[in-house]
Amino acid sequence: MSFSRRDGILTVNHETSSLKRETKSPTFTIGIDDFLLHGKPFQIISGALHYFRVHPDLWADRIHKARLMGLNTIETYVPWNQHAPQRGVFDTTAGLDLARFLRLVSEEGMHAIIRPGPYICAEWDNGGLPAWLTADPDVRIRRFEPKFLTAVREYFEQLLPIISVAQIDRGGPVILFQIENEYGAYGADKPYLQALVAMAHDLGITVPLTTVDQSTDQMLDDGSLPELHRTASFGSRSNERLATLRRHQTTGPLMCSEFWDGWFDHWGEHHHTTPVADAAHELDLMLAAGASVNIYMFHGGTNFGFSNGANDKGTYKSQVTSYDYDAPLDEAGYPTEKYHAFREVIGRYSQLPACVPASATNAPAFQTPFQITVPLTDVREKLGRWRVFEHAPTMDHTEQYRGLCIYRTTLNHSDDKIARSGILRLAEIRDRALVSIDGTSVGALNRDNRERAIALPAGDILELLVEDLGRVSYGTRIGEPKGVIGPITLNGEELVHWEVLSLDLTAIDGSLFAGIPTLNLDPMGPSFSKTEFTLSASTDLFLDTSEWGKGIAWINGFNLGRYWSRGPQSTLYIPRSQLRTGINELIILELHAHAQSTARFLPRPSLGNTDY
Structure with missing residues (x-):
């Protein structure tokens, strides 16, 4: 095996390789009682x-x-x-x-x-x-x-x-x-x-x-x-x-x-x-x-x-x-x-430097209204392509290893075994699914609540917006697949003929809105909202998410991470190095609804209540 590097990316070539080791006198060792430098x-x-x-x-x-x-x-x-x-x-x-x-x-x-x-x-x-x-x-x-x-x-x-x-x-x-x-x-x-x-x-x-x-x-x-x-x-x-x-x-x-x-x-x-x-x-x-x-x-x-x-x-x-x-x-x-x-x-055991870091000061506090909101359905084909599967696949099977994807199927098949309403049941969801029928939200299924079934009204197009909320990092469940696990059934009959769209949400910027008519919609999700604001100097910011439901935020194309009204945290930290002197662009993907269609920035972070 060998490898080559271009533009900072190391590519592996699968062939036999060896590395020569240069040995010198060790300068850090383990002694009888101490580390020895x-x-x-x-x-x-x-x-x-x-x-x-x-x-x-x-x-x-x-x-x-x-x-x-x-x-x-x-x-x-x-x-x-x-x-x-x-x-x-x-x-x-x-x-x-x-x-x-x-x-x-x-x-x-x-x-x-x-x-x-x-x-x-x-x-x-x-x-x-x-x-x-x-x-x-x-x-x-x-x-x-x-x-x-x-x-x-x-x-x-x-x-x-x-x-x-x-x-x-x-x-x-x-x-x-x-x-x-x-x-x-x-x-x-x-x-x-x-x-x-x-x-x-x-x-x-x-x-x-x-x-x-x-x-x-x-x-x-x-x-x-x-x-x-x-x-x-x-x-x-x-x-x-x-x-x-x-x-x-x-x-x-x-x-x-x-x-x-x-x-x-x-x-x-x-x-x-x-x-x-x-x-x-x-x-x-x-x-x-x-x-x-x-x-x-x-x-x-x-x-x-x-x-x-x-x-x-x-x-x-x-x-x-x-x-x-x-x-x-x-x-x-x-x-x-x-x-x-x-x-x-x-300082009781070693000599300390004379200086200490400065204490925190308040970050700029201001607010700016969102200037445009567009439904996810209007832009989702810009973020991925539909792929066809006979049975609902896991996200891993689609090679989507993080984030969100959309599952879609049509209920009005010629096969009269498939009803158009009833009880929708998932064998297991990892980790969350927003269910909609003909574009209208039906509800959410949450893994942590062990929710796997939901009443489905009559309709034709069933969609599930599925979110991987993070893979287990400790214990025997490391490595488990994400997305839909096992069959999806309606009134006990398996739903087949699925289309799946994996959303590329790595870097979202204003280009997502290109070609979309300017809309000022009610902030109903799932939808993207964008605003711009101006800074005169480099500074950290704390984005207030307390009035929003659940979603993701990007600053100048950089994915800041998730927010959720569940808490405990209700701010997102924006490092000053990700901000510009001049115009900055904030975009959020709100999955539910935000009670306030304004982006607010607070002077201090809010990481939540510490009471047990």
């Missing part, structure tokens, strides 16, 4: 910062603020599915330019920890695994299985050359490389872990290899190998968790490589926060014990587009667009009370 004890004080959740023009700002808090290392996952949306392509442009991100870490005088998976969890869509891979029923993920390991090898052959040249023994910042991710919570396939280790070594990784697992006996046993350095993940009872880790690793430095200082949110629940004093106390306990730590998260960022994951432990729960995580640096990049508390704790 150039032979001297080194306590890692790290923070998680996912380059793929932060606008690339803001990477340097966030990294700098990490150093000002007293951190000496930046940790990041690598999302395989984001870099490789199709097999044979590896995107390293713009916000996926990992090499540039690592250079910025190095320029700030900091070190880096890389966690490339192949599975990362991270509350990220499909746990970072590509849906084109998990859609293959013959692939058995996260185990010693030939088809899965072949795909992982392709991924590593594209990614690891970027990482290997950035290792500390080659003048770069990378000091640790993690194998898999919390594997003990999923499986115990030692040959699989050994295969990942062999790939890493074969492809030029020379820094120490680690694993991470929750600090339980079973997970620490199942999730690692004797030759790998074990680390733990937890958010409380630090001394107890470190003692458990020490039982499983009698020598070497102790490390909590995921110190959970906050948590993530689901639609329809409260906004999670953790007490500042409690989190600072736990951090103090670890540093006082001489343990190394990676704060998860230092800065959470945003699940832009359709990148959010989901959980399903009996009930499906989709994660929200904001990944603020109640982290020391908030979603907009400003220090919080937790930032200053953590900085004070870190």
